[in-house]
Amino acid sequence: xxxxxxxxxxxxxxxxxxxxxxxxxxxxxxxxxxxxxxxxxxxxxxxxxxxxxxxxxxxxxxxxxxxxxxxxxxxxxxxxxxxxxxxxxxxxxxxxxxxxxxxxxxxxxxxxxxxxxxxxxxxxxxxxxxxxxxxxxxxxxxxxxxxxxxxxxxxxxxxxxxxxxxxxxxxxxxxxxxxxxxxxxxxxxxxxxxxxxxxxxxxxxxxxxxxxxxxxxxxxxxxxxxxxxxxxxxxxxxxxxxxxxxxxxxxxxxxxxxxxxxxxxxxxxxxxxxxxxxxxxxxxxxxxxxxxxxxxxxxxxxxxxxxxxxxxxxxxxxxxxxxxxxxxxxxxxxxxxxxxxxxxxxxxxxxxxxxxxxxxxxxxxxxxxxxxxxxxxxxxxxxxxxxxxxxxxxxxxxxxxxxxxxxxxxxxxxxxxxxxxxxxxxxxxxxxxxxxxxxxxxxxxxxxxxxxxxxxxxxxxxxxxxxxxxxxxxxxxxxxxxxxxxxxxxxxxxxxxxxxxxxxxxxxxxxxxxxxxxxxxxxxxxxxxxxxxxxxxxxxxxxxxxxxxxxxxxxxxxxxxxxxxxxxxxxxxxxxxxxxxxxxxxxxxxxxxxxxxxxxxxxxxxxxxxxxxxxxxxxxxxxxxxxxxxxxxxxxxxxxxxxxxxxxxxxxxxxxxxxxxxxxxxxxxxxxxxxxxxxxxxxxxxxxxxxxxxxxxxxxxxxxxxxxxxxxxxxxxxxxxxxxxx
Numbered sequence: 001x002x003x004x005x006x007x008x009x010x011x012x013x014x015x016x017x018x019x020x021x022x023x024x025x026x027x028x029x030x031x032x033x034x035x036x037x038x039x040x041x042x043x044x045x046x047x048x049x050x051x052x053x054x055x056x057x058x059x060x061x062x063x064x065x066x067x068x069x070x071x072x073x074x075x076x077x078x079x080x081x082x083x084x085x086x087x088x089x090x091x092x093x094x095x096x097x098x099x100x101x102x103x104x105x106x107x108x109x110x111x112x113x114x115x116x117x118x119x120x121x122x123x124x125x126x127x128x129x130x131x132x133x134x135x136x137x138x139x140x141x142x143x144x145x146x147x148x149x150x151x152x153x154x155x156x157x158x159x160x161x162x163x164x165x166x167x168x169x170x171x172x173x174x175x176x177x178x179x180x181x182x183x184x185x186x187x188x189x190x191x192x193x194x195x196x197x198x199x200x201x202x203x204x205x206x207x208x209x210x211x212x213x214x215x216x217x218x219x220x221x222x223x224x225x226x227x228x229x230x231x232x233x234x235x236x237x238x239x240x241x242x243x244x245x246x247x248x249x250x251x252x253x254x255x256x257x258x259x260x261x262x263x264x265x266x267x268x269x270x271x272x273x274x275x276x277x278x279x280x281x282x283x284x285x286x287x288x289x290x291x292x293x294x295x296x297x298x299x300x301x302x303x304x305x306x307x308x309x310x311x312x313x314x315x316x317x318x319x320x321x322x323x324x325x326x327x328x329x330x331x332x333x334x335x336x337x338x339x340x341x342x343x344x345x346x347x348x349x350x351x352x353x354x355x356x357x358x359x360x361x362x363x364x365x366x367x368x369x370x371x372x373x374x375x376x377x378x379x380x381x382x383x384x385x386x387x388x389x390x391x392x393x394x395x396x397x398x399x400x401x402x403x404x405x406x407x408x409x410x411x412x413x414x415x416x417x418x419x420x421x422x423x424x425x426x427x428x429x430x431x432x433x434x435x436x437x438x439x440x441x442x443x444x445x446x447x448x449x450x451x452x453x454x455x456x457x458x459x460x461x462x463x464x465x466x467x468x469x470x471x472x473x474x475x476x477x478x479x480x481x482x483x484x485x486x487x488x489x490x491x492x493x494x495x496x497x498x499x500x501x502x503x504x505x506x507x508x509x510x511x512x513x514x515x516x517x518x519x520x521x522x523x524x525x526x527x528x529x530x531x532x533x534x535x536x537x538x539x540x541x542x543x544x545x546x547x548x549x550x551x552x553x554x555x556x557x558x559x560x561x562x563x564x565x566x567x568x569x570x571x572x573x574x575x576x577x578x579x580x581x582x583x584x585x586x587x588x589x590x591x592x593x594x595x596x597x598x599x600x601x602x603x604x605x606x607x608x609x610x611x612x613x614x615x616x617x618x619x620x621x622x623x624x625x626x627x628x629x630x631x632x633x634x635x636x637x638x639x640x641x642x643x644x645x646x647x648x649x650x651x652x653x654x655x656x657x658x659x660x661x662x663x664x665x666x667x668x669x670x671x672x673x674x675x676x677x678x679x680x681x682x683x684x685x686x687x688x689x690x691x692x693x694x695x696x697x698x699x700x701x702x703x704x705x706x707x708x709x710x711x712x713x714x715x716x717x718x719x720x721x722x723x724x725x726x
Contacts, residue, residue, distance in 0.1 A: 198300025
């Protein structure tokens with residue numbers, strides 16, 4: 001079914017006409033979104049041209065005729081891009097050449113004859129009156145304005161004036177892009193910090209979140225600069241489908257909004273065809289919301305990946321196009337006038353650093369053909385390969401450790417993995433993962449990089465590498481949480497928790513060996529006790545849950561060589577936690593490597609049991625955690641400890657809110673097998689879990705959730721009661 005052709009429509013009825021052209025099919029499903037958007041755009045343009053004719057005629061009748069040249073009405077924004085939504089505002093600019101009107105009063109009068117009928121019709125309007133020079137000047141200062149003017153189209157009047165103005169703006173953008181590209185990328189980062197990622201936010205703004213519609217506008221701006229071509233295929237499909245989501249939000253709310261609040265999600269999911277009519281009420285809505293969040297995650301990742309890859313290619317173009325000539329090269333020409341070979345700094349077997357990105361080293365093969373180095377620059381000079389590959393022995397085929405090595409190096413340095421490299425890393429896992437000692441060490445090391453883990457894991461997850469490491473990850477990937485207290489999807493929440501745990505338990509810098517003996521600070525406890533005593537820390541070799549050892553052999557303490565966050569403030573390490581929260585307990589400065597490893601593994605697995613139809617996700621998760629860790633080859637003590645933490649990760653918070661200190665303390669003490677170190681670990685896991693919940697100032701969730709002062713006091717008091725019950 002195609003959208004009906006737009007009829008001749010007046011401005012007064014335009015709002016209703018846009019809704020009529022947007023009606024779902026008889027089964028309630030919104031189909032043929034591109035055709036509907038084209039029809040809405042045609043209807044709006046037709047109505048605006050009629051408005052222009054009426055305003056020109058009214059001005060002539062008032063003795064203030066409008067010149068045929070030098071004045072035009074232009075459209076920008078979604079109307080210019082042909083993406084007008086059912087309730088979208090109209091973005092219009094009245095462009096006039098200097099001296100086209102006899103006086104400013106006549107110009108203002110004509111503008112009022114354009115704007116007031118739009119308002120009277122109940123339509124949203126974003127308007128401006130500018131000369132061509134003012135348009136160019138504004139876009140030179142205002143990045144969003146510059147992006148909007150790259151899509152400008154004439155509506156009525158002097159189309160040549162609009163064309164010349166748009167050309168001048170485009171020329172200025174192309175000349176200034178070297179300086180403005182960092183500004184554009186900085187705006188992406190700032191927007192992500194404010195609105196989050198579309199793939200992970202439960203109530204997203206589908207325009208402003210990372211991977212939202214705003215990213216598509218910025219990507220088009222980069223492509224218009226000629227620095228890099230835009231992606232097609234999967235990217236185009238994702239953009240059109242996300243526009244369908246935006247249209248359905250408009251239809252559900254009957255207003256111009258891009259915020260997908262929980263109350264509208266069932267209706268939006270049904271219009272997108274995600275509601276299963278065979279399911280009973282309640283279950284059908286819940287399932288459709290899950291599917292909607294999964295769809296948004298896929299779309300957001302595709303769009304964000306498209307912007308990242310395009311921006312990366314544009315940045316490399318700027319580097320290679322930068323003039324390399326200097327006066328001193330007259331006497332000593334660089335490279336004898338030949339193009340310089342790309343430079344690769346090999347940082348791990350098969351992994352190199354190139355122009356600020358992690359790439360495969362020259363000569364590395366993942367499927368029998370060399371791809372290393374080529375992912376970054378298109379081709380690798382034989383000189384570079386000869387200099388690097390033979391020296392390092394990097395010709396590898398289907399090396400399953402390559403993704404882990406690349407991820408560790410990216411997180412360690414705070415760098416991105418090249419987008420083409422990500423695709424090749426996925427191919428490297430075609431034969432599966434061999435979990436040997438090095439693979440386990442790299443996996444735990446990756447988990448220990450704190451905030452840097454978030455970006456690296458996101459890049460890996462775009463090509464579904466975590467699901468290759470842990471097949472169970474697929475069941476929770478992109479899934480929303482049933483609880484409104486969760487601001488992230490289940491998979492992102494677990495990565496957030498792991499990042500916080502790494503930040504809190506971190507002590508060693510890369511390459512810095514741990515001490516052979518525990519200092520008093522190392523053995524101090526987070527949780528206050530009414531009875532003072534010094535707990536013992538078990539070694540990995542002598543560890544048994546519920547048993548106490550009097551000393552920890554120094555030979556069993558190993559550093560994980562993860563980055564130190566010394567000097568990082570509390571607010572950065574635990575977002576949402578106030579300084580007062582940490583004054584309630586003394587701080588363990590470090591865990592030994594065995595317990596720290598178990599804590600990180602528990603963080604990345606603690607909600608792995610949140611699957612459809614599961615009522616006790618902690619018990620279900622414990623089963624999956626045990627299976628995953630056994631498959632990875634971790635020792636029995638680690639498997640048992642992580643399984644315990646996953647199974648009991650809700651116990652401390654639940655007891656704090658539902659039990660008396662005496663009763664709850666006994667329950668928690670039994671849950672941790674009367675082990676004070678495990679109690680510390682459970683406390684840290686609980687705090688990190690709750691810190692990753694709750695509403696931020698920009699979210700429409702009522703109440704203070706997560707690790708609030710009230711929750712901190714409750715949980716800390718219950719942990720103290722459990723300490724006394726040990």
